[in-house]
Amino acid sequence: MSDGDSIDNSSQEKLQSDKPLPRSKKRRFTPIKIANQIPKKRRMEIEKALEDQESTPKKWTRNSGPKNHNFLRKRITPGTIRHLECELLDVEIGESWPIPVSIIHGHRPGPTVTLIGAVHGDELVGPLSLTYLLGNNFLGEDKAIDPNSLAGTIRIIPITNLPGYRRRSRYFPDGRDLNRYFPGNPESNTTSRVAKTIWSQIISGSDYIVDLHTAGKGRTNIPQIRANLAHPSTNKIARAFGIETILDSKGPRGSLRRVSNENDIAAIAFEGGGPDEADPESVQIAIFGILNLLRSLRMIPGYPSKPRFRILASGSVWIRSNQSGLIDVLTPAGSFVEKDEIVASITDPEVPGENHDVKTPITGLLISTATHPFVHAGSPIGHLLPVTRGISTLKTRLDEEGCLIISGSDGDPPWRDDDEIEDISVIGEWSGGNPDAEWGTENKESEEET
Ligand SMILES: [Zn+2]
Incomplete structure (x- = not known):
C-alpha cells in the first residue's frame, strides 16, 4: 500500500464502523465510493477489505529529498531515464530472452508504477501504447512525462513475453500461459522460471501495476478495466484510469493482477481490441488512461479526466x-x-x-x-x-x-x-468464475480471461 489511499466521508458512513478511521485514511485525493454499485455480498467484501486495512507506514514522502532508484543492480539517479535489459532466463549459454525495460526516475519522490505489455505475445495494444509513451510525443522535457517534474518512478516493459511476441503467439515456447504462473518458481518449468524473474526483478518494489492486454484469439473486447474492487488501492486506480467499463473480478489463479493483490500491490488489467491487431482506438485509450492514472497519483501535473459514468459490473x-x-x-x-x-x-x-x-x-x-x-x-x-x-x-x-x-x-x-x-x-455473476471463462479455447490452460 502506498500513501494516498483514502476513503471519503460517505464511504466512511457506509462502513458503519464504531471507531474513527486513522488519520492517514482521511481524504487525500481520489475518494473510493463503494456504495450501491455492485451486489450486496460483494459490496460487503469490499467494505470489509477497507475496514481490515491497516495503516501502513509511508514508503516515501514528498518532503524527503531525491533518492536514487536501484533496479537490476543499476543505480538510477533522480530526473533521468534509463533503458535497460532484463534477462528472462538465468543461463550461461543459449537464449536468455533479454527484454527491454525503461525506467523513468522522477526528480521528486513518489510511488513506483509499473506498466507491462505483451504478457501474451500476440497482444499488441500494450507494446504499441507503451512504445508511444516512451516516444518524443509523451516523454521528455516539458512533455506529459518529464523526469524533471515527475514524482516517483515509472517502469515500462513493452514486451514481456519476447519469445511469444516473435512467434506471434500468446504462449511461451513450452506452450504455457505466463499469466497463470505468477509468482513463479526458479526450479520449475520454463514459464514458471520466467514468471519468477519478472516477479522478483520487475513487479516487487512496485506500488501500482497496469497490465495491458487484448481479447484472446477469435474475439475482440471494447476497452475496459478489470480489477478486484475489494482491494482498496486497486479500486482507486481502476477508477483513476478514467474509462467507463470496469469489470470486478479477482483474476484467474496465477495471474499477475491476482497475485499482485495478494501481495498488497495494486494491479489492474486493461483490455482493448483483439490479438494480432493494432486497434488504434484501444492504443489511444490505453495511453489516455495511463496518463490519467499518473495524474490521479499526482506523479505528473494536470487534472485527471473523468468519464460521465462508470459501469461497475460483477457479472454478464x-x-x-x-x-x-x-x-x-x-x-x-x-x-x-x-x-x-x-x-x-x-x-x-x-x-x-x-x-x-x-x-x-x-x-x-x-x-x-x-x-x-x-x-x-x-x-x-x-x-x-x-x-x-x-x-x-x-x-x-x-x-x-x-x-x-x-x-x-x-x-x-x-x-x-x-x-x-x-x-x-451491473449485478450478476461471471459464468465459469471469470469474465472470459465461457469463450473457451483450444488450449485448456487459458480458458479464463486476459
Ligand atoms: Zn492477454
Missing part, C-alpha cells in the same frame, strides 16, 4: 449461437443492444439460401464479440453487460451506430467532480 450474460455455421456479427463490440435485437446472422455454405438470426436475450452493453465466423450450437457470439439502470445516461454517449463512445477516444472530456460521475451497477 452470454449471447450464444443455436445453430452451426458461419456468423456475421451485425452489432460490433461496444454496441448498446435492446432485448430481442438481431445481433448476428448465421448461414451454412452447405445450405444456401437459409439464414438464422441471433437475437440478444436482454438489453445491455456488448463488451466483446466473436471475430471468427465459425460457430457451433452453443458457441458464444457476444458478451453482454445487462444494464438495467442508468440507461438514459449511457445513451448520452452513444454514436450514430449505437456504440459507446469511450472516454479518451474523442479527446479530453470536460472537467468533472467525483460526485458528478454516475455509477451504474
Whole structure:
C-alpha cells in the first residue's frame, strides 16, 4: 500500500464502523465510493477489505529529498531515464530472452508504477501504447512525462513475453500461459522460471501495476478495466484510469493482477481490441488512461479526466449461437443492444439460401464479440453487460451506430467532480468464475480471461 489511499466521508458512513478511521485514511485525493454499485455480498467484501486495512507506514514522502532508484543492480539517479535489459532466463549459454525495460526516475519522490505489455505475445495494444509513451510525443522535457517534474518512478516493459511476441503467439515456447504462473518458481518449468524473474526483478518494489492486454484469439473486447474492487488501492486506480467499463473480478489463479493483490500491490488489467491487431482506438485509450492514472497519483501535473459514468459490473450474460455455421456479427463490440435485437446472422455454405438470426436475450452493453465466423450450437457470439439502470445516461454517449463512445477516444472530456460521475451497477455473476471463462479455447490452460 502506498500513501494516498483514502476513503471519503460517505464511504466512511457506509462502513458503519464504531471507531474513527486513522488519520492517514482521511481524504487525500481520489475518494473510493463503494456504495450501491455492485451486489450486496460483494459490496460487503469490499467494505470489509477497507475496514481490515491497516495503516501502513509511508514508503516515501514528498518532503524527503531525491533518492536514487536501484533496479537490476543499476543505480538510477533522480530526473533521468534509463533503458535497460532484463534477462528472462538465468543461463550461461543459449537464449536468455533479454527484454527491454525503461525506467523513468522522477526528480521528486513518489510511488513506483509499473506498466507491462505483451504478457501474451500476440497482444499488441500494450507494446504499441507503451512504445508511444516512451516516444518524443509523451516523454521528455516539458512533455506529459518529464523526469524533471515527475514524482516517483515509472517502469515500462513493452514486451514481456519476447519469445511469444516473435512467434506471434500468446504462449511461451513450452506452450504455457505466463499469466497463470505468477509468482513463479526458479526450479520449475520454463514459464514458471520466467514468471519468477519478472516477479522478483520487475513487479516487487512496485506500488501500482497496469497490465495491458487484448481479447484472446477469435474475439475482440471494447476497452475496459478489470480489477478486484475489494482491494482498496486497486479500486482507486481502476477508477483513476478514467474509462467507463470496469469489470470486478479477482483474476484467474496465477495471474499477475491476482497475485499482485495478494501481495498488497495494486494491479489492474486493461483490455482493448483483439490479438494480432493494432486497434488504434484501444492504443489511444490505453495511453489516455495511463496518463490519467499518473495524474490521479499526482506523479505528473494536470487534472485527471473523468468519464460521465462508470459501469461497475460483477457479472454478464452470454449471447450464444443455436445453430452451426458461419456468423456475421451485425452489432460490433461496444454496441448498446435492446432485448430481442438481431445481433448476428448465421448461414451454412452447405445450405444456401437459409439464414438464422441471433437475437440478444436482454438489453445491455456488448463488451466483446466473436471475430471468427465459425460457430457451433452453443458457441458464444457476444458478451453482454445487462444494464438495467442508468440507461438514459449511457445513451448520452452513444454514436450514430449505437456504440459507446469511450472516454479518451474523442479527446479530453470536460472537467468533472467525483460526485458528478454516475455509477451504474451491473449485478450478476461471471459464468465459469471469470469474465472470459465461457469463450473457451483450444488450449485448456487459458480458458479464463486476459
Ligand atoms: Zn492477454
